[in-house]
Amino acid sequence: xxxxxxxxxxxxxxxxxxxxxxxxxxxxxxxxxxxxxxxxxxxxxxxxxxxxxxxxxxxxxxxxxxxxxxxxxxxxxxxxxxxxxxxxxxxxxxxxxxxxxxxxxxxxxxxxxxxxxxxxxxxxxxxxxxxxxxxxxxxxxxxxxxxxxxxxxxxxxxxxxx
Amino acid sequence: xxxxxxxxxxxxxxxxxxxxxxxxxxxxxxxxxxxxxxxxxxxxxxxxxxxxxxxxxxxxxxxxxxxxxxxxxxxxxxxxxxxxxxxxxxxxxxxxxxxxxxxxxxxxxxxxxxxxxxxxxxxxxxxxxxxxxxxxxxxxxxxxxxxxxxxxxxxxxxxxxxxxxxxxxxxxxxxxxxxxxxxxxxxxxxxxxxxxxxxxxxxxxxxxxxxxxxxxxxxxxxxxxxxxxxxxxxxxxxxxxxxxxxxxxxxxxxxxxxxxxxxxxxxxxxxxxxxxxxxxxxxxxxxxxxxxxxxxxxxxxxxxxxxxxxxxxxxxxxxxxxxxxxxxxxxxxxxxxxxxxxxxxxxxxxxxxxxxxxxxxxxxxxxxxxxxxxxxxxxxxxxxxxxxxxxxxxxxxxxxxxxxxxxxxxxxxxxxxxxxxxxxxxxxxxxxxxxxxxxxxxxxxxxxxxxxxxxxxxxxxxxxxxxxxxxxxxxxxxxxxxxxxxxxxxxxxxxxxxxxxxxxxxxxxxxxxxxxxxxxxxxxxxxxxxxxxxxxxxxxxxxxxxxxxxxxxxxxxxxxxxxxxxxxxxxxxxxxxxxxxxxxxxxxxxxxxxxxxxxxxxxxxxxxxxxxxxxxxxxxxxxxxxxxxxxxxxxxxxxxxxxxxxxxxxxxxxxxxxxxxxxxxxxxxxxxxxxxxxxxxxxxxxxxxxxxxxxxxxxxxxxxxxxxxxxxxxxxxxxxxxxxxxxxxxxxxxxxxxxxxxxxxxxxxxxxxxxxxxxxxxxxxxxxxx
Ligand code: FES
Ligand code: FES
Numbered sequence: 047x048x049x050x051x052x053x054x055x056x057x058x059x060x061x062x063x064x065x066x067x068x069x070x071x072x073x074x075x076x077x078x079x080x081x082x083x084x085x086x087x088x089x090x091x092x093x094x095x096x097x098x099x100x101x102x103x104x105x106x107x108x109x110x111x112x113x114x115x116x117x118x119x120x121x122x123x124x125x126x127x128x129x130x131x132x133x134x135x136x137x138x139x140x141x142x143x144x145x146x147x148x149x150x151x152x153x154x155x156x157x158x159x160x161x162x163x164x165x166x167x168x169x170x171x172x173x174x175x176x177x178x179x180x181x182x183x184x185x186x187x188x189x190x191x192x193x194x195x196x197x198x199x200x201x202x203x204x205x206x207x208x
Numbered sequence: 209x210x211x212x213x214x215x216x217x218x219x220x221x222x223x224x225x226x227x228x229x230x231x232x233x234x235x236x237x238x239x240x241x242x243x244x245x246x247x248x249x250x251x252x253x254x255x256x257x258x259x260x261x262x263x264x265x266x267x268x269x270x271x272x273x274x275x276x277x278x279x280x281x282x283x284x285x286x287x288x289x290x291x292x293x294x295x296x297x298x299x300x301x302x303x304x305x306x307x308x309x310x311x312x313x314x315x316x317x318x319x320x321x322x323x324x325x326x327x328x329x330x331x332x333x334x335x336x337x338x339x340x341x342x343x344x345x346x347x348x349x350x351x352x353x354x355x356x357x358x359x360x361x362x363x364x365x366x367x368x369x370x371x372x373x374x375x376x377x378x379x380x381x382x383x384x385x386x387x388x389x390x391x392x393x394x395x396x397x398x399x400x401x402x403x404x405x406x407x408x409x410x411x412x413x414x415x416x417x418x419x420x421x422x423x424x425x426x427x428x429x430x431x432x433x434x435x436x437x438x439x440x441x442x443x444x445x446x447x448x449x450x451x452x453x454x455x456x457x458x459x460x461x462x463x464x465x466x467x468x469x470x471x472x473x474x475x476x477x478x479x480x481x482x483x484x485x486x487x488x489x490x491x492x493x494x495x496x497x498x499x500x501x502x503x504x505x506x507x508x509x510x511x512x513x514x515x516x517x518x519x520x521x522x523x524x525x526x527x528x529x530x531x532x533x534x535x536x537x538x539x540x541x542x543x544x545x546x547x548x549x550x551x552x553x554x555x556x557x558x559x560x561x562x563x564x565x566x567x568x569x570x571x572x573x574x575x576x577x578x579x580x581x582x583x584x585x586x587x588x589x590x591x592x593x594x595x596x597x598x599x600x601x602x603x604x605x606x607x608x609x610x611x612x613x614x615x616x617x618x619x620x621x622x623x624x625x626x627x628x629x630x631x632x633x634x635x636x637x638x639x640x641x642x643x644x645x646x647x648x649x650x651x652x653x654x655x656x657x658x659x660x661x662x663x664x665x666x667x668x669x670x671x672x673x674x675x676x677x678x679x680x681x682x683x684x685x686x687x688x689x690x691x692x693x694x695x696x697x698x699x700x701x702x703x704x705x706x707x708x709x710x711x712x713x714x715x716x717x718x719x720x721x722x723x724x725x726x727x728x729x730x731x732x733x734x735x736x737x738x739x740x741x742x743x744x745x746x747x748x749x750x751x752x753x754x755x756x757x758x759x760x761x762x763x764x765x766x767x768x769x770x771x772x773x774x775x776x777x778x779x780x781x782x783x784x785x786x787x788x789x790x791x792x793x794x795x796x797x798x799x800x801x802x803x804x805x806x807x808x809x810x811x812x813x814x815x816x817x818x819x820x821x822x823x824x825x826x827x828x829x830x831x832x833x834x835x836x837x838x839x840x841x842x843x844x845x846x847x848x849x850x851x852x853x854x855x856x857x858x859x860x861x862x863x864x865x866x867x868x869x870x871x872x873x874x875x876x877x878x879x880x881x882x883x884x885x886x887x888x889x890x891x892x893x894x895x896x897x898x899x900x901x902x903x904x905x906x907x908x909x910x911x912x913x914x915x916x917x918x919x920x921x922x923x924x925x926x927x928x929x930x931x932x933x934x935x936x937x938x939x940x941x942x943x944x945x946x947x948x949x950x951x952x953x954x955x956x957x958x959x960x961x962x963x964x965x966x967x968x969x970x971x972x973x974x975x976x977x978x
Contacts, residue, residue: 178908186873
């Protein structure tokens with residue numbers, strides 16, 4: 047069962063070359079091979095969105111992808127959002143609005159919102175509700191998350207990605 | 209410091225690690241030589257185990273060990289009941305691995321340990337179990353007939369019964385102008401925290417010490433049980449909780465896996481990790497709710513309530529777990545709600561079926577009883593042609609009657625007492641805020657082609673108490689920094705911030721001088737846990753009391769150092785000052801430095817520290833109102849919640865951001881549970897809802913913005929801070945308000961849940977116009 051393959055990819059601006067099991071999911075690869083444990087697993091079957099990362103500019107569910115499918119890709123995870131000690135506007139807004147309690151779903155929401163605001167930098171509340179409807183949070187009731195994304199939009203949406 | 213920290217909307221300090229992805233949840237822990245466990249679970253609802261053959265699995269590459277009950281041998285133990293120990297229930301306990309029979313789909317049968325989780329799961333496929341399938345019983349009514357027995361040797365499925373008897377209900381019924389009898393049902397669902405359960409156990413053979421990560425909610429109690437099970441001295445077992453991805457009642461309770469993973473580590477001398485997957489979580493972690501109630505009400509013509517009688521049936525599943533009879537008993541505990549009902553009688557049945565064990569889910573039993581009672585009141589209002597709000601107002605316990613002793617409604621030595629409140633005031637404010645008078649006319653078919661309705665429920669919810677105490681220890685160190693060590697765990701609420709607020713106010717230091725530590729059994733000798741909204745009440749008051757003691761110690765030490773009288777000193781913003789004098793302030797940090805170095809009476813006792821416990825058997829009660837406006841699509845049966853308000857009086861707010869967070873989050877959880885979520889069992893006792901595709905959780909587009917109004921009109925007289933817990937008020941009234949709103953909209957009487965589209969459609973059809 048242990049067929050391995052060489053994988054080249056860039057995560058949060060850093061290039062990696064790794065030998066991985068072909069059947070390993072991208073989420074497990076990020077968490078276990080790169081120790082980027084900010085990407086969480088809530089369902090492992092593509093529904094909860096906790097594992098959302100950005101792959102080549104698009105929000106994807108890393109539990110549904112095999113690591114080898116990310117060959118040559120550029121990934122962003124929650125660990126890459128802040129600039130040193132300077133929080134990304136979305137991160138700051140999440141704290142301001144108390145948009146997290148246990149924090150387990152938070153990385154997924156942040157990455158979904160990051161990709162969304164790139165596409166739609168000045169969304170309405172209804173559009174935000176729609177955009178995050180594929181992410182589950184059991185603690186907050188979503189309202190503060192919607193407020194936080196709205197608050198961060200002017201700053202986060204406009205900023206071009208390096 | 210003019211302002212207090214208590215009451216201020218202070219941003220949570222724990223957020224930083226969570227928003228940067230640097231929190232440490234149990235699955236983030238990686239130890240050298242760590243191996244991974246997976247658990248083989250029963251595919252049958254009821255079967256005899258003839259034989260288990262692990263040899264094929266053991267031979268697989270990467271497999272470290274496979275073990276069954278035989279290997280546990282004489283250590284074999286059951287998951288103990290920790291509360292609501294109704295006589296008889298202890299004959300239905302769950303072993304760590306199935307003994308000779310499996311009794312629900314998902315019951316642990318064997319454990320495989322391998323070099324990776326992938327390999328451990330492969331190994332499960334290679335374990336051969338020979339089952340003889342037995343007849344299962346899935347319905348409480350059938351189970352009560354005892355034709356099929358879940359535990360053959362016990363001779364009955366009725367595991368325990370509890371009676372409540374207050375006043376003389378039978379007499380009141382005989383004399384009443386009006387009576388009504390209904391049967392209500394609440395379905396089976398569960399908490400589903402986003403993080404599934406997980407454990408890393410590390411037995412260090414050299415030291416003979418066990419360290420368990422992933423413990424939470426009740427780390428001390430769980431340590432005590434596991435240490436006894438493994439025959440290890442308790443003080444050589446260290447339980448750590450790490451960050452926790454939500455609790456909601458289900459997480460942190462003791463389960464078979466809590467025995468199995470530490471056992472595996474002791475056996476192998478290696479760190480062992482087990483992370484539950486979502487399917488396992490839905491199959492194996494506690495289910496909740498599913499209580500049925502035959503409710504009778506008696507009243508005068510004018511709506512004055514006289515009595516209620518109830519037969520309550522809890523579907524306990526196959527084993528009685530840690531909560532004993534809590535779920536059905538709590539249904540009985542506050543069935544009378546905020547109303548003056550002098551005669552109350554209930555018989556509570558704990559009934560075994562071939563399902564997963566029943567445990568708690570946010571406001572267990574209270575969501576159910578509020579639904580039964582508030583639905584019944586609406587029916588009664590219609591029968592008697594009374595305004596439903598007036599009917600409630602008339603029967604609310606008044607401030608003059610408070611403290612109001614309901615009587616012994618629980619299997620406990622303490623009566624249920626409503627401690628403080630102005631119930632009519634909360635009702636008035638709720639109606640105003642919701643614009644109820646304008647809204648209540650919106651009823652039945654509207655222009656948008658949907659049926660609209662408004663529903664109200666009134667709740668009281670016990671918070672705090674239940675277990676007698678929590679403690680805190682405080683140490684002042686270098687620079688005047690204060691460490692606060694809590695006996696209580698946290699599961700996402702924000703204790704690190706809230707407890708620092710409470711400490712800062714009582715001690716007289718700034719909040720940023722304080723660090724709060726929790727969730728490690730070494731930090732305090734013993735603590736109970738985080739449940740029943742008791743965190744702020746129990747731990748908050750413990751922090752408050754400890755800070756006051758520490759402050760006295762600091763001032764005495766400062767008085768000796770300054771050679772003045774302690775009574776002339778006080779602590780403000782971390783400085784010892786002498787009000788009314790010109791004397792310069794002495795920073796706390798300087799006092800610490802002095803005590804560490806100087807030859808003084810304190811020599812050899814360099815620390816400024818204090819430990820105190822808040823002890824109380826008194827239970828505080830929050831109260832409030834839920835109001836919902838719903839629209840039902842007659843074609844699809846889909847229910848939309850258009851407007852939702854929660855009003856709750858929490859006595860005193862420590863952090864309004866967090867209280868609001870709890871209220872809104874709980875309300876959404878409640879709406880999801882009432883409308884979308886259900887654990888459905890199909891043929892042969894198979895659980896059909898084992899993914900989030902079948903078990904639907906509310907998402908952002910399923911719920912409206914929740915409006916909330918938090919009141920502080922009635923601080924609890926029972927504790928120095930006057931606080932009551934805020935974790936559950938947002939959920940308690942959801943089933944009642946939505947049940948009433950849908951009944952109102954469709955002109956029907958909702959008696960069972962969930963309010964899912966297929967069922968709503970069936971009700972519309974049954975009405976004859978769908
Ligand atoms: S863990 Fe990937 S969607 Fe839930
Ligand atoms: S903050 Fe706990 S699941 Fe979202």
